[in-house]
Amino acid sequence: MNHPEYKRLKNLVELHILDFLPEIDSKSLTLYEAMRYSLTAGGKRLRSVLLLAACEFCGEKADIGLPYACALEYIQTYSLIHDDLPAIDNDDLRRGVPTSHKVYGEDVAILTGDGLLSAAFETMTKDMLLYLDDPDVLKRKVRAAFEISKGTGCRGMVAGQIADVESVNRQCSKEMLDYIHLNKTAAFIRSSVLAGCYLAGADKERCNAAATYGESVGLAFQIVNDLQDITGDAVMIGKNTGKDQKAKKCTYPALFGLKESGIKARELLNRARESVSMYYDEAEVFNAVIDFLEQPLG
Protein backbone atom coordinates (compact mmCIF):
# COMPACT_ATOMS: atom_id res chain seq x y z
CA MET A 1 0.00 0.00 0.00
CA ASN A 2 2.32 2.72 -1.23
CA HIS A 3 -0.26 5.33 -2.15
CA PRO A 4 0.72 8.55 -0.33
CA GLU A 5 -2.78 9.18 1.00
CA TYR A 6 -3.01 5.62 2.31
CA LYS A 7 0.41 6.04 3.93
CA ARG A 8 -0.60 9.34 5.52
CA LEU A 9 -3.52 7.67 7.30
CA LYS A 10 -1.50 4.57 8.16
CA ASN A 11 1.19 6.75 9.74
CA LEU A 12 -1.47 8.51 11.78
CA VAL A 13 -2.66 5.16 13.16
CA GLU A 14 0.84 3.91 13.88
CA LEU A 15 1.83 7.13 15.57
CA HIS A 16 -1.08 6.85 18.01
CA ILE A 17 -1.65 3.12 18.27
CA LEU A 18 -0.44 2.87 21.88
CA ASP A 19 -1.97 6.16 23.01
CA PHE A 20 -5.46 4.80 23.61
CA LEU A 21 -4.47 1.73 25.60
CA PRO A 22 -5.77 1.98 29.15
CA GLU A 23 -3.18 3.34 31.59
CA ILE A 24 -1.48 0.24 32.81
CA ASP A 25 -0.08 -0.34 36.26
CA SER A 26 3.61 -1.12 36.67
CA LYS A 27 2.60 -4.56 37.97
CA SER A 28 1.06 -5.39 34.59
CA LEU A 29 4.20 -4.87 32.58
CA THR A 30 3.94 -8.31 30.97
CA LEU A 31 0.45 -7.52 29.72
CA TYR A 32 1.48 -4.13 28.41
CA GLU A 33 4.63 -5.51 26.82
CA ALA A 34 2.74 -8.35 25.12
CA MET A 35 0.08 -5.95 23.81
CA ARG A 36 2.73 -3.55 22.56
CA TYR A 37 4.71 -6.35 20.92
CA SER A 38 1.82 -7.47 18.75
CA LEU A 39 0.39 -4.00 18.12
CA THR A 40 3.66 -2.63 16.80
CA ALA A 41 4.66 -5.61 14.67
CA GLY A 42 3.48 -3.81 11.54
CA GLY A 43 0.76 -4.94 9.19
CA LYS A 44 -1.28 -3.13 6.57
CA ARG A 45 -3.60 -1.42 9.10
CA LEU A 46 -6.29 -1.88 6.46
CA ARG A 47 -9.29 -1.64 8.78
CA SER A 48 -8.15 1.41 10.68
CA VAL A 49 -7.07 3.23 7.52
CA LEU A 50 -10.45 2.49 5.96
CA LEU A 51 -12.22 3.93 9.01
CA LEU A 52 -10.18 7.12 8.80
CA ALA A 53 -10.61 7.25 5.02
CA ALA A 54 -14.37 6.92 5.54
CA CYS A 55 -14.34 9.93 7.90
CA GLU A 56 -12.65 11.98 5.18
CA PHE A 57 -14.88 10.48 2.47
CA CYS A 58 -17.80 11.92 4.46
CA GLY A 59 -16.22 15.36 4.80
CA GLU A 60 -14.78 15.14 8.30
CA LYS A 61 -11.18 15.19 9.50
CA ALA A 62 -9.53 11.82 10.03
CA ASP A 63 -8.67 12.84 13.62
CA ILE A 64 -12.25 12.43 14.81
CA GLY A 65 -11.97 8.71 14.06
CA LEU A 66 -8.60 8.11 15.67
CA PRO A 67 -9.67 6.40 18.94
CA TYR A 68 -12.00 4.15 16.98
CA ALA A 69 -9.36 3.41 14.35
CA CYS A 70 -6.95 2.32 17.10
CA ALA A 71 -9.73 0.26 18.70
CA LEU A 72 -10.06 -1.57 15.36
CA GLU A 73 -6.35 -2.39 15.47
CA TYR A 74 -6.76 -3.72 19.02
CA ILE A 75 -9.56 -5.99 17.78
CA GLN A 76 -7.68 -7.07 14.66
CA THR A 77 -4.55 -7.81 16.71
CA TYR A 78 -6.47 -9.78 19.38
CA SER A 79 -8.07 -11.89 16.64
CA LEU A 80 -4.67 -12.65 15.09
CA ILE A 81 -3.13 -13.58 18.46
CA HIS A 82 -5.97 -16.01 19.19
CA ASP A 83 -6.02 -17.30 15.61
CA ASP A 84 -2.31 -18.13 15.77
CA LEU A 85 -2.65 -20.22 18.97
CA PRO A 86 -1.65 -23.89 18.81
CA ALA A 87 -5.29 -24.95 19.29
CA ILE A 88 -6.40 -22.94 16.24
CA ASP A 89 -3.99 -22.23 13.36
CA ASN A 90 -0.79 -23.07 15.26
CA ASP A 91 1.28 -20.39 13.53
CA ASP A 92 4.70 -19.39 14.77
CA LEU A 93 5.26 -16.45 12.42
CA ARG A 94 3.06 -13.37 11.95
CA ARG A 95 3.91 -10.05 10.34
CA GLY A 96 7.44 -11.41 10.03
CA VAL A 97 8.04 -11.98 13.75
CA PRO A 98 7.34 -14.83 16.17
CA THR A 99 3.70 -15.04 17.27
CA SER A 100 2.59 -13.93 20.73
CA HIS A 101 2.41 -17.41 22.26
CA LYS A 102 5.88 -18.21 20.95
CA VAL A 103 7.27 -15.22 22.83
CA TYR A 104 5.09 -15.04 25.95
CA GLY A 105 3.56 -18.51 26.27
CA GLU A 106 0.04 -19.63 25.51
CA ASP A 107 -1.49 -18.44 28.77
CA VAL A 108 -0.27 -14.87 28.41
CA ALA A 109 -1.16 -14.86 24.68
CA ILE A 110 -4.77 -15.86 25.39
CA LEU A 111 -5.09 -13.20 28.09
CA THR A 112 -3.34 -10.57 25.95
CA GLY A 113 -5.95 -11.15 23.25
CA ASP A 114 -8.68 -10.77 25.87
CA GLY A 115 -7.00 -7.60 27.08
CA LEU A 116 -6.86 -6.10 23.60
CA LEU A 117 -10.52 -6.85 22.87
CA SER A 118 -11.46 -5.29 26.21
CA ALA A 119 -9.20 -2.32 25.47
CA ALA A 120 -11.03 -1.71 22.20
CA PHE A 121 -14.33 -1.24 24.00
CA GLU A 122 -12.75 0.67 26.84
CA THR A 123 -11.24 3.05 24.27
CA MET A 124 -14.54 3.57 22.48
CA THR A 125 -16.64 4.06 25.61
CA LYS A 126 -13.98 6.31 27.15
CA ASP A 127 -14.12 8.46 24.03
CA MET A 128 -17.91 8.63 24.41
CA LEU A 129 -17.47 9.97 27.95
CA LEU A 130 -15.85 13.08 26.47
CA TYR A 131 -19.04 13.87 24.57
CA LEU A 132 -21.73 13.21 27.17
CA ASP A 133 -22.96 16.77 26.78
CA ASP A 134 -22.98 16.77 23.01
CA PRO A 135 -25.91 14.47 22.15
CA ASP A 136 -25.40 14.60 18.38
CA VAL A 137 -21.77 13.55 18.51
CA LEU A 138 -22.51 10.98 21.22
CA LYS A 139 -25.12 9.34 18.98
CA ARG A 140 -22.60 8.99 16.17
CA LYS A 141 -20.13 7.32 18.47
CA VAL A 142 -22.71 4.91 19.85
CA ARG A 143 -23.72 3.92 16.31
CA ALA A 144 -20.09 3.36 15.35
CA ALA A 145 -19.36 1.26 18.45
CA PHE A 146 -22.43 -0.90 17.86
CA GLU A 147 -21.48 -1.40 14.22
CA ILE A 148 -17.97 -2.48 15.23
CA SER A 149 -19.20 -4.86 17.93
CA LYS A 150 -21.63 -6.41 15.45
CA GLY A 151 -19.05 -6.85 12.69
CA THR A 152 -16.46 -8.43 14.96
CA GLY A 153 -18.68 -10.54 17.22
CA CYS A 154 -21.00 -13.56 17.10
CA ARG A 155 -22.71 -12.53 13.91
CA GLY A 156 -19.52 -11.31 12.31
CA MET A 157 -15.88 -12.22 12.68
CA VAL A 158 -16.18 -14.72 15.54
CA ALA A 159 -18.98 -16.58 13.73
CA GLY A 160 -16.76 -16.77 10.65
CA GLN A 161 -13.79 -17.99 12.66
CA ILE A 162 -15.82 -20.83 14.18
CA ALA A 163 -17.16 -21.82 10.75
CA ASP A 164 -13.59 -21.69 9.42
CA VAL A 165 -12.32 -23.95 12.20
CA GLU A 166 -15.20 -26.34 11.57
CA SER A 167 -14.56 -26.42 7.81
CA VAL A 168 -11.16 -28.05 8.25
CA ASN A 169 -11.07 -31.54 6.76
CA ARG A 170 -14.75 -31.35 5.80
CA GLN A 171 -16.41 -31.26 2.41
CA CYS A 172 -16.33 -27.60 1.38
CA SER A 173 -19.43 -26.09 -0.27
CA LYS A 174 -19.82 -22.76 -2.07
CA GLU A 175 -22.46 -21.81 0.50
CA MET A 176 -20.18 -22.49 3.46
CA LEU A 177 -17.28 -20.74 1.76
CA ASP A 178 -19.34 -17.59 1.21
CA TYR A 179 -20.54 -17.71 4.80
CA ILE A 180 -16.97 -17.94 6.11
CA HIS A 181 -15.68 -15.09 3.91
CA LEU A 182 -18.65 -12.87 4.58
CA ASN A 183 -18.31 -13.25 8.34
CA LYS A 184 -14.65 -13.92 9.01
CA THR A 185 -13.34 -11.05 6.91
CA ALA A 186 -15.91 -8.94 5.07
CA ALA A 187 -18.13 -8.15 8.07
CA PHE A 188 -15.26 -6.56 9.98
CA ILE A 189 -14.02 -4.54 6.98
CA ARG A 190 -17.55 -3.43 6.14
CA SER A 191 -18.04 -2.36 9.78
CA SER A 192 -14.77 -0.43 9.75
CA VAL A 193 -15.85 1.64 6.75
CA LEU A 194 -19.38 2.11 8.08
CA ALA A 195 -18.16 3.12 11.52
CA GLY A 196 -16.11 5.88 9.90
CA CYS A 197 -19.23 7.10 8.09
CA TYR A 198 -21.28 7.05 11.29
CA LEU A 199 -18.59 8.97 13.18
CA ALA A 200 -18.69 11.61 10.45
CA GLY A 201 -22.50 11.77 10.62
CA ALA A 202 -22.87 10.80 6.94
CA ASP A 203 -26.16 10.60 5.10
CA LYS A 204 -27.77 7.31 4.12
CA GLU A 205 -26.57 7.40 0.53
CA ARG A 206 -22.92 7.63 1.46
CA CYS A 207 -23.34 4.97 4.16
CA ASN A 208 -24.88 2.61 1.62
CA ALA A 209 -22.11 3.22 -0.89
CA ALA A 210 -19.49 2.67 1.81
CA ALA A 211 -21.19 -0.53 3.01
CA THR A 212 -21.17 -2.02 -0.50
CA TYR A 213 -17.58 -0.91 -0.95
CA GLY A 214 -16.51 -2.42 2.39
CA GLU A 215 -18.19 -5.73 1.84
CA SER A 216 -16.86 -6.15 -1.71
CA VAL A 217 -13.32 -5.17 -0.75
CA GLY A 218 -13.53 -7.46 2.29
CA LEU A 219 -14.53 -10.46 0.21
CA ALA A 220 -11.88 -9.72 -2.43
CA PHE A 221 -9.26 -9.26 0.30
CA GLN A 222 -9.90 -12.77 1.63
CA ILE A 223 -9.61 -14.34 -1.82
CA VAL A 224 -6.36 -12.46 -2.56
CA ASN A 225 -5.07 -13.55 0.86
CA ASP A 226 -5.86 -17.20 0.12
CA LEU A 227 -4.25 -16.93 -3.32
CA GLN A 228 -1.10 -15.55 -1.71
CA ASP A 229 -1.06 -18.44 0.74
CA ILE A 230 -0.49 -20.62 -2.35
CA THR A 231 1.59 -18.41 -4.63
CA GLY A 232 3.27 -15.98 -2.22
CA ASP A 233 6.47 -16.32 -0.27
CA ALA A 234 6.72 -16.32 3.50
CA VAL A 235 9.33 -13.57 3.78
CA MET A 236 7.38 -11.14 1.62
CA ILE A 237 4.00 -11.61 3.27
CA GLY A 238 5.40 -12.10 6.78
CA LYS A 239 3.80 -15.44 7.63
CA ASN A 240 4.14 -19.07 6.69
CA THR A 241 2.49 -20.07 3.39
CA GLY A 242 0.86 -23.23 2.09
CA LYS A 243 -0.92 -23.64 5.42
CA ASP A 244 -4.48 -23.63 4.08
CA GLN A 245 -3.79 -26.53 1.74
CA LYS A 246 -2.03 -28.50 4.43
CA ALA A 247 -4.93 -27.88 6.82
CA LYS A 248 -7.43 -28.66 4.05
CA LYS A 249 -9.20 -25.37 4.66
CA CYS A 250 -12.30 -24.29 2.77
CA THR A 251 -10.97 -21.52 0.48
CA TYR A 252 -11.76 -20.10 -2.95
CA PRO A 253 -8.59 -21.52 -4.56
CA ALA A 254 -9.32 -24.94 -3.01
CA LEU A 255 -12.86 -25.02 -4.37
CA PHE A 256 -12.51 -23.20 -7.71
CA GLY A 257 -8.80 -23.22 -8.54
CA LEU A 258 -6.43 -20.26 -9.00
CA LYS A 259 -7.79 -18.87 -12.27
CA GLU A 260 -11.44 -18.86 -11.30
CA SER A 261 -10.56 -17.34 -7.90
CA GLY A 262 -8.68 -14.51 -9.61
CA ILE A 263 -11.72 -13.77 -11.79
CA LYS A 264 -14.02 -13.72 -8.75
CA ALA A 265 -11.68 -11.33 -6.91
CA ARG A 266 -11.64 -9.01 -9.93
CA GLU A 267 -15.43 -9.01 -10.09
CA LEU A 268 -15.64 -8.04 -6.44
CA LEU A 269 -13.09 -5.25 -6.86
CA ASN A 270 -15.03 -3.92 -9.84
CA ARG A 271 -18.16 -3.90 -7.73
CA ALA A 272 -16.28 -2.00 -5.04
CA ARG A 273 -15.00 0.54 -7.57
CA GLU A 274 -18.47 1.00 -9.00
CA SER A 275 -20.01 1.58 -5.56
CA VAL A 276 -17.93 4.72 -4.94
CA SER A 277 -17.37 5.84 -8.56
CA MET A 278 -19.70 8.83 -8.30
CA TYR A 279 -17.56 10.35 -5.54
CA TYR A 280 -14.35 10.72 -7.61
CA ASP A 281 -11.51 12.28 -5.59
CA GLU A 282 -13.32 11.89 -2.29
CA ALA A 283 -12.83 8.14 -2.65
CA GLU A 284 -9.11 8.33 -3.38
CA VAL A 285 -7.96 6.07 -0.54
CA PHE A 286 -10.83 3.65 -1.19
CA ASN A 287 -9.65 3.36 -4.79
CA ALA A 288 -6.02 2.97 -3.74
CA VAL A 289 -7.00 -0.08 -1.72
CA ILE A 290 -8.73 -1.57 -4.75
CA ASP A 291 -5.65 -0.94 -6.89
CA PHE A 292 -3.44 -2.56 -4.28
CA LEU A 293 -5.56 -5.69 -4.10
CA GLU A 294 -5.62 -5.92 -7.89
CA GLN A 295 -1.82 -5.95 -8.24
CA PRO A 296 -1.19 -9.61 -7.29
CA LEU A 297 -4.01 -10.63 -9.66
CA GLY A 298 -1.70 -9.62 -12.51
Next chain:
Amino acid sequence: MNHPEYKRLKNLVELHILDFLPEIDSKSLTLYEAMRYSLTAGGKRLRSVLLLAACEFCGEKADIGLPYACALEYIQTYSLIHDDLPAIDNDDLRRGVPTSHKVYGEDVAILTGDGLLSAAFETMTKDMLLYLDDPDVLKRKVRAAFEISKGTGCRGMVAGQIADVESVNRQCSKEMLDYIHLNKTAAFIRSSVLAGCYLAGADKERCNAAATYGESVGLAFQIVNDLQDITGDAVMIGKNTGKDQKAKKCTYPALFGLKESGIKARELLNRARESVSMYYDEAEVFNAVIDFLEQPLG
Protein backbone atom coordinates in the same frame (compact mmCIF):
# COMPACT_ATOMS: atom_id res chain seq x y z
CA MET B 1 -27.64 -17.64 48.24
CA ASN B 2 -31.11 -18.55 49.46
CA HIS B 3 -32.36 -15.11 50.40
CA PRO B 4 -35.70 -14.62 48.59
CA GLU B 5 -34.77 -11.17 47.27
CA TYR B 6 -31.46 -12.49 45.93
CA LYS B 7 -33.29 -15.40 44.33
CA ARG B 8 -35.83 -13.07 42.74
CA LEU B 9 -33.07 -11.13 40.96
CA LYS B 10 -31.14 -14.28 40.09
CA ASN B 11 -34.28 -15.78 38.51
CA LEU B 12 -34.74 -12.62 36.49
CA VAL B 13 -31.20 -12.95 35.09
CA GLU B 14 -31.56 -16.65 34.35
CA LEU B 15 -34.92 -16.17 32.67
CA HIS B 16 -33.42 -13.65 30.24
CA ILE B 17 -29.80 -14.72 29.98
CA LEU B 18 -30.10 -15.92 26.36
CA ASP B 19 -32.42 -13.12 25.25
CA PHE B 20 -29.70 -10.55 24.65
CA LEU B 21 -27.35 -12.75 22.66
CA PRO B 22 -27.04 -11.45 19.10
CA GLU B 23 -29.36 -13.20 16.66
CA ILE B 24 -27.30 -16.06 15.43
CA ASP B 25 -27.38 -17.57 11.98
CA SER B 26 -28.26 -21.24 11.56
CA LYS B 27 -24.72 -21.79 10.27
CA SER B 28 -23.31 -20.76 13.64
CA LEU B 29 -25.11 -23.40 15.66
CA THR B 30 -21.88 -24.62 17.26
CA LEU B 31 -21.09 -21.13 18.53
CA TYR B 32 -24.61 -20.61 19.84
CA GLU B 33 -24.71 -24.06 21.42
CA ALA B 34 -21.33 -23.57 23.10
CA MET B 35 -22.34 -20.13 24.43
CA ARG B 36 -25.65 -21.52 25.66
CA TYR B 37 -23.96 -24.50 27.30
CA SER B 38 -21.71 -22.38 29.47
CA LEU B 39 -24.23 -19.61 30.12
CA THR B 40 -26.88 -21.98 31.44
CA ALA B 41 -24.60 -24.18 33.56
CA GLY B 42 -25.71 -22.35 36.69
CA GLY B 43 -23.51 -20.39 39.05
CA LYS B 44 -24.28 -17.78 41.67
CA ARG B 45 -24.84 -14.94 39.16
CA LEU B 46 -23.27 -12.70 41.79
CA ARG B 47 -22.21 -9.88 39.48
CA SER B 48 -25.47 -9.59 37.58
CA VAL B 49 -27.57 -9.82 40.74
CA LEU B 50 -25.44 -7.07 42.30
CA LEU B 51 -25.98 -4.85 39.26
CA LEU B 52 -29.76 -5.32 39.48
CA ALA B 53 -29.67 -4.90 43.26
CA ALA B 54 -27.77 -1.64 42.76
CA CYS B 55 -30.51 -0.37 40.39
CA GLU B 56 -33.08 -1.04 43.12
CA PHE B 57 -30.77 0.33 45.82
CA CYS B 58 -30.84 3.60 43.85
CA GLY B 59 -34.62 3.64 43.52
CA GLU B 60 -35.03 2.24 40.00
CA LYS B 61 -36.62 -0.97 38.80
CA ALA B 62 -34.27 -3.91 38.24
CA ASP B 63 -35.59 -4.24 34.66
CA ILE B 64 -33.68 -1.19 33.48
CA GLY B 65 -30.43 -3.03 34.22
CA LEU B 66 -31.33 -6.33 32.60
CA PRO B 67 -29.33 -6.07 29.34
CA TYR B 68 -26.30 -4.93 31.29
CA ALA B 69 -26.75 -7.65 33.92
CA CYS B 70 -26.81 -10.27 31.17
CA ALA B 71 -23.75 -8.65 29.57
CA LEU B 72 -21.94 -9.14 32.90
CA GLU B 73 -22.79 -12.83 32.78
CA TYR B 74 -21.42 -13.03 29.23
CA ILE B 75 -18.18 -11.47 30.48
CA GLN B 76 -18.00 -13.64 33.58
CA THR B 77 -18.66 -16.78 31.53
CA TYR B 78 -16.07 -15.87 28.87
CA SER B 79 -13.48 -15.35 31.60
CA LEU B 80 -14.24 -18.75 33.14
CA ILE B 81 -14.06 -20.52 29.75
CA HIS B 82 -10.65 -19.01 29.03
CA ASP B 83 -9.47 -19.52 32.61
CA ASP B 84 -10.30 -23.23 32.44
CA LEU B 85 -8.27 -23.79 29.24
CA PRO B 86 -5.37 -26.27 29.38
CA ALA B 87 -2.87 -23.43 28.93
CA ILE B 88 -4.20 -21.57 31.96
CA ASP B 89 -5.88 -23.45 34.85
CA ASN B 90 -6.48 -26.70 32.94
CA ASP B 91 -9.79 -27.44 34.67
CA ASP B 92 -12.16 -30.10 33.44
CA LEU B 93 -15.04 -29.35 35.78
CA ARG B 94 -16.88 -26.05 36.28
CA ARG B 95 -20.24 -25.42 37.89
CA GLY B 96 -20.55 -29.19 38.19
CA VAL B 97 -20.30 -29.95 34.46
CA PRO B 98 -17.41 -30.54 32.02
CA THR B 99 -15.68 -27.32 30.96
CA SER B 100 -16.20 -25.84 27.48
CA HIS B 101 -12.98 -27.15 25.94
CA LYS B 102 -13.75 -30.64 27.25
CA VAL B 103 -17.05 -30.62 25.37
CA TYR B 104 -16.28 -28.54 22.26
CA GLY B 105 -12.49 -28.66 21.94
CA GLU B 106 -9.96 -25.96 22.71
CA ASP B 107 -10.38 -24.06 19.44
CA VAL B 108 -14.14 -23.64 19.81
CA ALA B 109 -13.75 -22.83 23.54
CA ILE B 110 -11.31 -19.99 22.83
CA LEU B 111 -13.59 -18.54 20.14
CA THR B 112 -16.71 -19.01 22.28
CA GLY B 113 -15.06 -16.93 24.98
CA ASP B 114 -14.24 -14.28 22.38
CA GLY B 115 -17.83 -14.43 21.16
CA LEU B 116 -19.23 -13.94 24.65
CA LEU B 117 -16.99 -10.95 25.38
CA SER B 118 -18.01 -9.41 22.05
CA ALA B 119 -21.66 -10.20 22.79
CA ALA B 120 -21.42 -8.29 26.06
CA PHE B 121 -20.44 -5.10 24.26
CA GLU B 122 -22.86 -5.70 21.42
CA THR B 123 -25.64 -6.07 24.00
CA MET B 124 -24.70 -2.87 25.79
CA THR B 125 -24.25 -0.75 22.66
CA LYS B 126 -27.44 -2.19 21.13
CA ASP B 127 -29.31 -1.16 24.25
CA MET B 128 -27.83 2.35 23.87
CA LEU B 129 -29.24 2.54 20.34
CA LEU B 130 -32.75 2.40 21.83
CA TYR B 131 -32.08 5.62 23.73
CA LEU B 132 -30.36 7.78 21.12
CA ASP B 133 -33.05 10.41 21.52
CA ASP B 134 -33.02 10.41 25.31
CA PRO B 135 -29.69 12.07 26.17
CA ASP B 136 -30.02 11.66 29.94
CA VAL B 137 -30.62 7.93 29.79
CA LEU B 138 -27.98 7.51 27.08
CA LYS B 139 -25.38 9.15 29.32
CA ARG B 140 -26.14 6.73 32.13
CA LYS B 141 -25.68 3.78 29.82
CA VAL B 142 -22.40 5.09 28.44
CA ARG B 143 -21.08 5.57 31.98
CA ALA B 144 -22.12 2.04 32.93
CA ALA B 145 -20.55 0.49 29.82
CA PHE B 146 -17.28 2.33 30.41
CA GLU B 147 -17.22 1.26 34.05
CA ILE B 148 -17.76 -2.38 33.04
CA SER B 149 -15.09 -2.28 30.34
CA LYS B 150 -12.65 -0.75 32.82
CA GLY B 151 -13.34 -3.28 35.57
CA THR B 152 -13.01 -6.29 33.29
CA GLY B 153 -10.16 -5.16 31.02
CA CYS B 154 -6.46 -4.36 31.14
CA ARG B 155 -6.63 -2.37 34.34
CA GLY B 156 -9.10 -4.76 35.95
CA MET B 157 -9.85 -8.44 35.57
CA VAL B 158 -7.45 -9.22 32.70
CA ALA B 159 -4.57 -7.49 34.51
CA GLY B 160 -5.35 -9.60 37.60
CA GLN B 161 -5.51 -12.80 35.57
CA ILE B 162 -2.09 -12.17 34.06
CA ALA B 163 -0.61 -11.39 37.48
CA ASP B 164 -2.24 -14.56 38.81
CA VAL B 165 -0.75 -16.67 36.02
CA GLU B 166 2.64 -15.09 36.64
CA SER B 167 2.46 -15.71 40.40
CA VAL B 168 2.47 -19.49 39.96
CA ASN B 169 5.60 -21.06 41.46
CA ARG B 170 7.00 -17.65 42.41
CA GLN B 171 7.61 -16.09 45.78
CA CYS B 172 4.27 -14.62 46.84
CA SER B 173 4.22 -11.19 48.49
CA LYS B 174 1.39 -9.42 50.29
CA GLU B 175 1.65 -6.63 47.75
CA MET B 176 1.31 -8.96 44.77
CA LEU B 177 -1.52 -10.84 46.47
CA ASP B 178 -3.48 -7.64 47.04
CA TYR B 179 -2.87 -6.59 43.44
CA ILE B 180 -4.20 -9.91 42.12
CA HIS B 181 -7.30 -9.87 44.33
CA LEU B 182 -8.06 -6.23 43.68
CA ASN B 183 -7.87 -6.69 39.92
CA LYS B 184 -8.83 -10.29 39.23
CA THR B 185 -11.96 -10.25 41.34
CA ALA B 186 -12.76 -7.04 43.19
CA ALA B 187 -12.54 -4.67 40.20
CA PHE B 188 -15.22 -6.58 38.28
CA ILE B 189 -17.56 -6.86 41.28
CA ARG B 190 -17.06 -3.19 42.13
CA SER B 191 -17.83 -2.28 38.50
CA SER B 192 -20.97 -4.40 38.53
CA VAL B 193 -22.37 -2.55 41.53
CA LEU B 194 -21.29 0.85 40.21
CA ALA B 195 -22.73 0.18 36.75
CA GLY B 196 -26.09 -0.49 38.39
CA CYS B 197 -25.85 2.84 40.22
CA TYR B 198 -24.94 4.67 37.00
CA LEU B 199 -27.83 3.07 35.11
CA ALA B 200 -30.16 4.29 37.85
CA GLY B 201 -28.69 7.78 37.70
CA ALA B 202 -27.65 7.70 41.36
CA ASP B 203 -26.06 10.59 43.22
CA LYS B 204 -22.40 10.62 44.20
CA GLU B 205 -22.99 9.57 47.79
CA ARG B 206 -24.75 6.37 46.84
CA CYS B 207 -22.18 5.64 44.15
CA ASN B 208 -19.38 5.99 46.68
CA ALA B 209 -21.11 3.75 49.20
CA ALA B 210 -21.73 1.16 46.48
CA ALA B 211 -18.12 1.32 45.28
CA THR B 212 -16.77 0.66 48.78
CA TYR B 213 -19.30 -2.11 49.23
CA GLY B 214 -18.43 -3.72 45.89
CA GLU B 215 -14.71 -3.61 46.43
CA SER B 216 -14.88 -5.00 49.97
CA VAL B 217 -17.28 -7.77 49.03
CA GLY B 218 -15.14 -8.56 45.98
CA LEU B 219 -11.98 -8.94 48.04
CA ALA B 220 -13.79 -11.03 50.68
CA PHE B 221 -15.33 -13.18 47.95
CA GLN B 222 -11.88 -14.11 46.61
CA ILE B 223 -10.58 -15.05 50.06
CA VAL B 224 -13.66 -17.18 50.80
CA ASN B 225 -13.24 -18.79 47.38
CA ASP B 226 -9.61 -19.63 48.10
CA LEU B 227 -10.52 -20.99 51.55
CA GLN B 228 -13.11 -23.25 49.94
CA ASP B 229 -10.53 -24.51 47.48
CA ILE B 230 -8.79 -25.95 50.55
CA THR B 231 -11.67 -26.89 52.84
CA GLY B 232 -14.58 -27.38 50.44
CA ASP B 233 -15.63 -30.42 48.49
CA ALA B 234 -15.74 -30.61 44.70
CA VAL B 235 -19.35 -31.79 44.43
CA MET B 236 -20.70 -29.01 46.59
CA ILE B 237 -18.83 -26.16 44.94
CA GLY B 238 -19.02 -27.63 41.42
CA LYS B 239 -15.32 -27.56 40.57
CA ASN B 240 -12.19 -29.42 41.51
CA THR B 241 -10.56 -28.41 44.79
CA GLY B 242 -7.02 -28.28 46.09
CA LYS B 243 -5.90 -26.86 42.77
CA ASP B 244 -4.37 -23.64 44.11
CA GLN B 245 -2.05 -25.50 46.45
CA LYS B 246 -1.04 -27.93 43.73
CA ALA B 247 -0.35 -25.04 41.37
CA LYS B 248 1.42 -23.11 44.14
CA LYS B 249 -0.78 -20.10 43.55
CA CYS B 250 -0.46 -16.85 45.43
CA THR B 251 -3.51 -16.88 47.75
CA TYR B 252 -4.45 -15.55 51.19
CA PRO B 253 -4.53 -19.02 52.78
CA ALA B 254 -1.13 -19.84 51.23
CA LEU B 255 0.45 -16.67 52.59
CA PHE B 256 -1.32 -16.22 55.95
CA GLY B 257 -2.90 -19.57 56.76
CA LEU B 258 -6.58 -20.45 57.23
CA LYS B 259 -7.25 -18.64 60.49
CA GLU B 260 -5.70 -15.33 59.53
CA SER B 261 -7.45 -15.46 56.14
CA GLY B 262 -10.80 -15.98 57.85
CA ILE B 263 -10.17 -12.92 60.03
CA LYS B 264 -9.25 -10.81 56.99
CA ALA B 265 -12.41 -11.90 55.16
CA ARG B 266 -14.53 -10.96 58.17
CA GLU B 267 -12.90 -7.53 58.37
CA LEU B 268 -13.70 -6.90 54.72
CA LEU B 269 -17.30 -8.03 55.14
CA ASN B 270 -17.66 -5.72 58.12
CA ARG B 271 -16.35 -2.86 56.02
CA ALA B 272 -18.87 -3.76 53.32
CA ARG B 273 -21.72 -3.84 55.86
CA GLU B 274 -20.63 -0.51 57.28
CA SER B 275 -20.52 1.15 53.88
CA VAL B 276 -24.25 0.60 53.25
CA SER B 277 -25.49 0.57 56.86
CA MET B 278 -27.20 3.96 56.62
CA TYR B 279 -29.52 2.68 53.87
CA TYR B 280 -31.22 -0.06 55.94
CA ASP B 281 -33.84 -1.97 53.91
CA GLU B 282 -32.72 -0.49 50.60
CA ALA B 283 -29.54 -2.53 50.95
CA GLU B 284 -31.29 -5.83 51.68
CA VAL B 285 -29.73 -7.82 48.82
CA PHE B 286 -26.32 -6.26 49.47
CA ASN B 287 -26.55 -7.46 53.07
CA ALA B 288 -27.76 -10.90 52.02
CA VAL B 289 -24.57 -11.32 49.99
CA ILE B 290 -22.49 -10.39 53.02
CA ASP B 291 -24.38 -12.93 55.16
CA PHE B 292 -23.86 -15.60 52.53
CA LEU B 293 -20.12 -15.02 52.36
CA GLU B 294 -19.89 -15.08 56.16
CA GLN B 295 -21.49 -18.52 56.49
CA PRO B 296 -18.46 -20.66 55.52
CA LEU B 297 -16.32 -18.56 57.90
CA GLY B 298 -18.21 -20.24 60.75
